[in-house]
Amino acid sequence: MTPIKTYNVPFLVLAILLVLCFFINISLGSIYIPIKDVFNSLIGTETSQESWHYIITNYRLPKAVTAILVGSGLGISGLLMQTLFRNPLAGPFVLGISSGASLGVATIILGSGLFGTAFAAFLMSKWSIVIAASLGSFLLLFAVLITSLKVRDTMAILIIGLMFASITSSVVSVLSYFGSAEQLQQYIFWGFGSLGNLSWHELLIFSIIYSFGLLISIGSIKSLNTLLLGENYAKSLGLNIKRSRFAIIISTSLLAGTITAFAGPIAFIGLAIPHLTRQIFNTSNHKILLPAVFLFGSIIMLVCDSISQVPNSDLTLPINAITALIGAPVIIWLLVRKRKMIF
Amino acid sequence: MEHNEHHIILKTENLSIGYTSKKEQTIIASNINIELRNGELIGLVGANGIGKSTLLRTLTKVQNPIAGQVLINNKFLEKQSAIDLAKILSLVLTEKLISKNLSVFELVALGRQPYTNWVGNLTSEDVAIVNQALEQTHIEDIKHKKCFELSDGQLQKVMIARALSQDTDLIILDEPTTHLDMYHKAYILKLLKKLAKETGKTILFSSHEIDLAIQLCDSMIVMTKDHIEMDQPCNLIRSGAFEKLFPKDLITFDENTGSFRIKK
Numbered sequence: 031m032t033p034i035k036t037y038n039v040p041f042l043v044l045a046i047l048l049v050l051c052f053f054i055n056i057s058l059g060s061i062y063i064p065i066k067d068v069f070n071s072l073i074g075t076e077t078s079q080e081s082w083h084y085i086i087t088n089y090r091l092p093k094a095v096t097a098i099l100v101g102s103g104l105g106i107s108g109l110l111m112q113t114l115f116r117n118p119l120a121g122p123f124v125l126g127i128s129s130g131a132s133l134g135v136a137t138i139i140l141g142s143g144l145f146g147t148a149f150a151a152f153l154m155s156k157w158s159i160v161i162a163a164s165l166g167s168f169l170l171l172f173a174v175l176i177t178s179l180k181v182r183d184t185m186a187i188l189i190i191g192l193m194f195a196s197i198t199s200s201v202v203s204v205l206s207y208f209g210s211a212e213q214l215q216q217y218i219f220w221g222f223g224s225l226g227n228l229s230w231h232e233l234l235i236f237s238i239i240y241s242f243g244l245l246i247s248i249g250s251i252k253s254l255n256t257l258l259l260g261e262n263y264a265k266s267l268g269l270n271i272k273r274s275r276f277a278i279i280i281s282t283s284l285l286a287g288t289i290t291a292f293a294g295p296i297a298f299i300g301l302a303i304p305h306l307t308r309q310i311f312n313t314s315n316h317k318i319l320l321p322a323v324f325l326f327g328s329i330i331m332l333v334c335d336s337i338s339q340v341p342n343s344d345l346t347l348p349i350n351a352i353t354a355l356i357g358a359p360v361i362i363w364l365l366v367r368k369r370k371m372i373f
Numbered sequence: 374m375e376h377n378e379h380h381i382i383l384k385t386e387n388l389s390i391g392y393t394s395k396k397e398q399t400i401i402a403s404n405i406n407i408e409l410r411n412g413e414l415i416g417l418v419g420a421n422g423i424g425k426s427t428l429l430r431t432l433t434k435v436q437n438p439i440a441g442q443v444l445i446n447n448k449f450l451e452k453q454s455a456i457d458l459a460k461i462l463s464l465v466l467t468e469k470l471i472s473k474n475l476s477v478f479e480l481v482a483l484g485r486q487p488y489t490n491w492v493g494n495l496t497s498e499d500v501a502i503v504n505q506a507l508e509q510t511h512i513e514d515i516k517h518k519k520c521f522e523l524s525d526g527q528l529q530k531v532m533i534a535r536a537l538s539q540d541t542d543l544i545i546l547d548e549p550t551t552h553l554d555m556y557h558k559a560y561i562l563k564l565l566k567k568l569a570k571e572t573g574k575t576i577l578f579s580s581h582e583i584d585l586a587i588q589l590c591d592s593m594i595v596m597t598k599d600h601i602e603m604d605q606p607c608n609l610i611r612s613g614a615f616e617k618l619f620p621k622d623l624i625t626f627d628e629n630t631g632s633f634r635i636k637k
Contacts (some may be wrong), residue, residue, distance in 0.1 A: 116471045252493040256486050258472035266433070266466075267539070268459030313474045315479060317492060328494045 040310050044325040045253075048098075051332040055097065056090045057189070060340045087224065092233050094332065096225045098295055099240050101303070101331025103222035103289050105323040106247050107282040108300030113254050113316070114278050115188045122300035124188055125279065126170040129195040129202075131290040134166020135159055136202045139217045156227070159220065163291040170194055171283045175276075184261065184275065203332055222348030223294035225335050236292045243284030247320065250277050254316040297350050299334075302357040303327040309364065321338035330356075381447075382575040383409040383432065388441035390424060390431045391491065400439055401427050407594055407603045409540065409577060414569040415603075416586035417579040419596030421617055425579045428596070432577075433464060446542065459487040463539035463577040465532045473521035475529050480520060481506055484538035506537035509568060526557035533564065537572075539559050539635055544568075546578035550585075558582055562589050584632035606631075 057068045063085065066075040071086040107122035115124065123129070138158055174194055178187040206214055228236065253274035256264040261271055286352045289296065304319070311318055333357060338347040389403035401424035409415055420427050432443060433449055443450035443460055463484065475483075485499045486508070495503070505511045510530045520528065529549060536544045538631070540589045546565070550558040562582065566589045569576045582584055586593060587606040594603045595614045602614050609615060615626040616635075624633045 033484075252486065252489070252491060255481065255493055258470075258475060259480075260466075260468055260471045262435075262466055262468060263464065265435075265455065266459060266462070266464040267483070268454075268456035269486070270455060290510070290563060308474075312474070314474045 032197065036076060037311055037313075038192060039228075041322070041325070044310075044322065046076025048325055048329050048332075049301065050328050051336075052094055052098070054310070055094045055332045055336045056176075058336050059085070059090055059216040059339060060342070060344050061085070061347075062342055066192065068205055077112040079158075081306055089180050090202035090230050092230055093226045093335065095233060096228050096236070096293060097205060097331040097335045098328040099237060100225060100289050100293050101299060101327035101329070101334075102324040103243065103285040104296060104300035105303030105307070106244070107285045108302075109281050109304040109316070109323050110247060110250070110254065110278050111300075113257055114275065114306055115184060116257075116260075117188065118305065120188065122282055123195075123295070125174050125191045125282065126194040126198065127167045127283060127286045130167035130170025131163035131201055131295060133198040134162035134164070134218055135172065135220050135361065136205045137166070138162040140205040140213050142213070156232075160232075164287060167283070167287045170198060171279075171287070175279065176227075178275075178279070179272075190245060212336045220294055221350070223291055223296045223350040223353075225331075225349055226346075231294065234236070236288055239284055239288040243281045243288070246277055246284070248303070250281060251316045254278070255314075258314055294350070296353060298354045299327065299331060299355040302361055303330060305361060305364065306330070337363075380411045381408050382411050382445065382449075383407075383577075384444045385432075386442045386444065388429050388431070388443060389439040391439050393438075393439065394426075398439060402596065403440070403599055405441070405601050407601070409543065409575045411575050412569055412573045413575055413591040414566045414589060415577045415592050415594065416590040417574070417577060417594045417596065418583050418586060419579075420576040420580070423596045423598065426547065427468060429545060429577075429579060434458060434460060434544055456487055459539065459541075461541050462543045462545065463536040463541040465529075465536050465544065465549055467547050467551060470520060470528075471521065475520050475525070476516070477512060477518055477520065477534075478503065478507070478516045480531055481516075481534045481538050484535040484540075487539065502540060503538045509537060509562065509571070510534040522534065525552050526554075526560065529553065529557070529561055530564070533561070533568075537568070541574070544575070544577045546576070548580060549578050550580055550582050559585060562586070565589075583618070584630075587615075587631045 037359055056072070057063065057065055068086060071077045071083040077083045098264045098326070104122050108120070110184060111120040111124055112118060116320045122350050174187065174191050177190050181187060181190070206217070209217070250344070253264070253269055256267055257274070258268045259267070265271055286300065303326055307319060307323045310326070311322045313319065334349060334352045338349045340347065385405050385407050389400055390405065391398060391402070395406065405428070417425055418485040419426070427436070431438050434453070437451070455458065482499070482503045485495060486493060488500065489495060507516050510533055512527065512530050512534060512594070515523065515527060520531065523531065526577040528626055533549070549561055549565070553561065562585050565576050565578065568574065569591070587610070590606055592603060592605050593609055594601060595609055595618065598618045600610070602609065604612070610628050610631060618626070622636070624635055629635050
């Protein structure tokens with residue numbers, strides 16, 4: 031008998047589901063493209079219409095890849111934060127990453143009037159929003175990190191992150207008060223999150239930074255498992271707490287930071303995915319949970335994206351609304367049924 | 374084996390313990406000279422607030438001594454790296470587990486962390502050591518249970534098994550008998566005695582169960598306000614060390630039974 035349960039069957043099922051959801055996601059969209067042509071354009075052969083090939087390779091495929099990166103990345107960073115802060119309510123944004131990004135973007139969009147019209151056109155471009163979001167989240171994260179090095183208690187970092195988030199949200203409120211209606215609308219649209227609109231070039235940069243975050247999280251598997259015993263036990267097992275904590279935080283910021291920069295502040299996925307995964311994989315072992323969260327997060331995000339892109343219509347619902355609309359009731363249902371979230 | 378009998382695992386030399394803040398030094402106890410030998414069960418007793426925890430924290434390198442030295446296996450404690458120390462010294466603490474969703478086997482296996490590779494894979498040798506630890510603490514039958522399903526007594530055995538699987542010469546336990554009923558208090562201490570004898574490990578624990586400790590320990594450390602004494606329990610009774618443990622207005626120590634009695 032194997033001492034530690036292996037989860038080959040659920041892993042296989044999830045992997046098949048992921049491939050399935052990937053194809054379903056690509057075949058659904060504002061215009062109808064027959065399955066045969068979807069396949070043909072994916073393997074590079076002729077499609078019935080040239081425009082279909084273009085839509086698949088330059089719009090739907092990057093969007094599906096973005097969904098996978100966003101779902102898996104947010105799920106993993108949520109898992110890391112929940113273990114590090116030993117708090118089932120922690121998510122990827124407890125360190126102030128999304129509030130930092132909001133501040134950056136709010137400054138650009140709402141404050142653009144202050145810089146004059148010529149400059150404003152440049153400021154409104156896609157890259158400037160990505161850069162503003164990255165800068166904002168980096169600055170806030172840096173502030174949280176600096177303070178975290180001074181405190182020994184991990185819980186204090188959680189509260190410090192929340193406090194920084196409150197400060198930025200009040201600054202954003204002040205900015206919105208002075209912004210025009212048009213600017214406000216634009217800012218709110220950014221807040222809805224969006225998986226589309228990424229070119230392959232942008233996606234390349236996205237995935238490079240994402241990969242660094244993912245690699246660090248894989249390297250942290252052992253220390254995450256040790257941390258399940260609590261920090262004092264972890265220390266007695268020879269774990270360098272400060273270094274492991276730093277690696278976990280850096281990994282989360284790389285993952286959640288780039289995702290927020292490129293796709294906006296996607297709510298809820300980071301918090302919900304680890305809990306949903308634990309329902310299938312009843313374990314605390316990160317060697318199993320990490321790949322499971324990766325698969326499950328990707329699947330959920332592909333499903334959410336398929337729903338938000340209402341099939342055969344021009345209607346695209348905000349992805350942020352969909353994730354919470356689906357996710358929140360599921361969590362409530364789990365809590366009512368199971369009564370406790372063990373982790 | 375005979376040669377090993379006298380091997381000293383841990384030794385302090387004129388150790389002073391306490392806290393240093395920016396303004397001042399608070400010395401809790403000084404001139405501590407104790408020796409822990411292998412295969413011995415050693416009890417640390419003293420009144421609340423006398424500094425038992427501070428002493429244990431200093432011996433386990435959680436905090437630094439104010440003066441003097443701690444030698445572990447004849448090497449200075451302060452010069453040991455965390456990972457090397459993890460292979461000599463394991464702990465059982467009073468703090469609660471973070472994740473109770475771990476199975477007993479998984480939890481005990483975490484004791485192998487200092488020896489495993491970067492991702493924490495268990496070799497067959499690791500599994501054998503974990504199974505041996507489960508066997509020594511009589512918890513093989515619950516090894517697939519989750520920790521939240523266990524009683525306090527079972528959980529304490531699991532934590533001891535985890536320390537055993539860490540395969541260290543010295544195990545230090547901080548009040549391992551709190552929250553347990555009378556039977557399990559005796560059970561845990563008896564188990565520790567058996568483990569020390571069978572494995573040759575040195576086991577040091579702090580406790581308020583003075584009467585049980587007197588019956589089971591090979592030697593005891595008695596902490597009072599101005600003196601720290603270490604000897605065999607019978608010698609300590611003879612020298613009247615336990616008399617000095619507490620203020621004399623409520624309880625007195627009965628030398629014949631080796632326990633405290635309430636003054637009538």
